[in-house]
Amino acid sequence: MAYEENFQQTSEPKYKCLLFDIDDTLYPFSSGLATLVKNNIQEYMTQKLGIEEDKSPRTAVGYDFDYDDFHRFVHGRLPYTTLKPDPILRNIILGLPLRKVVFTNADKAHAAKIISRLGLEGCYERIISFETLNPNTNTESLVAATETRSFTANPDSSIQLPKTPVICKPSEGAFEHVFKMTNINPHKTLFFDDSIRNIQTGKRVGLHTVWVGTSHRDEGVDIALEHIHNIREALPELWEAVDDKAEEILDPGKKSPLKPLLKPNSFKAHIITKDMILMTSEKLMNTIIRV
Numbered sequence: 389m390a391y392e393e394n395f396q397q398t399s400e401p402k403y404k405c406l407l408f409d410i411d412d413t414l415y416p417f418s419s420g421l422a423t424l425v426k427n428n429i430q431e432y433m434t435q436k437l438g439i440e441e442d443k444s445p446r447t448a449v450g451y452d453f454d455y456d457d458f459h460r461f462v463h464g465r466l467p468y469t470t471l472k473p474d475p476i477l478r479n480i481i482l483g484l485p486l487r488k489v490v491f492t493n494a495d496k497a498h499a500a501k502i503i504s505r506l507g508l509e510g511c512y513e514r515i516i517s518f519e520t521l522n523p524n525t526n527t528e529s530l531v532a533a534t535e536t537r538s539f540t541a542n543p544d545s546s547i548q549l550p551k552t553p554v555i556c557k558p559s560e561g562a563f564e565h566v567f568k569m570t571n572i573n574p575h576k577t578l579f580f581d582d583s584i585r586n587i588q589t590g591k592r593v594g595l596h597t598v599w600v601g602t603s604h605r606d607e608g609v610d611i612a613l614e615h616i617h618n619i620r621e622a623l624p625e626l627w628e629a630v631d632d633k634a635e636e637i638l639d640p641g642k643k644s645p646l647k648p649l650l651k652p653n654s655f656k657a658h659i660i661t662k663d664m665i666l667m668t669s670e671k672l673m674n675t676i677i678r679v
């Protein structure tokens with residue numbers, strides 16, 4: 389019995405799902421997009437709603453505004469073209485045989501645009517956006533969503549979560565809702581986000597947490613990554629699982645001469661080989677040009 393329990397524990401994978409935020413997580417804060425979004429929201433509130441800059445965002449509740457106009461103003465003017473395709477991230481995500489889900493507070497159109505600009509289409513089984521969790525969007529919920537964004541982005545400010553019932557990170561209810569909708573087991577899921585508030589709530593609801601964009605540790609942070617590309621170095625066990633799976637497929641008897649070629653880190657070897665091919669092609673092109 390004890391043997392069986394032990395066997396089950398060791399054969400069960402530690403992670404089955406990767407849950408990603410989008411903004412400042414899949415691309416770095418240095419892109420400047422998040423700052424522009426924040427400025428545009430502030431500008432919208434002062435210009436269109438007549439709210440003074442130094443007032444708490446909660447004072448926006450009760451104002452009437454049009455969602456399309458808000459979206460055009462806040463996101464329509466963003467320089468999305470500054471974001472470039474990220475084949476390294478695409479390779480990392482597609483190379484891992486785990487479920488991958490996006491969970492963002494941003495609206496659907498913004499999420500789709502970012503995913504497209506980064507060249508990450510087809511990498512995720514589902515994208516949970518603001519509209520997914522708040523299908524009956526009305527003015528009040530949109531204002532509350534705006535306030536929630538300010539709250540999330542300002543961990544040290546005195547901003548409070550809005551009382552209007554929108555379902556957004558970092559509320560625990562939003563996470564629970566996502567787990568139910570997607571059938572995610574938080575104890576088997578790695579959660580990537582740049583907001584410490586989201587990370588700490590994620591930890592409370594049982595997720596394994598990866599704080600992206602910093603090397604600092606804080607309460608509720610399991611792993612800190614300066615850049616999303618560092619997943620490979622920070623979580624080598626994810627690739628070990630890939631190697632083991634490849635071994636099982638190619639070497640069911642575990643005695644095949646293929647084995648030494650696959651270990652260690654066959655995925656890394658694959659990447660290096662691709663890079664080497666690219667370098668070789670570049671050298672060849674240079675030679676041709678010089679000739």
Ligand SMILES: [Mg+2]
Nearest residue numbers: 409411412582
């Ligand atoms: Mg974010």
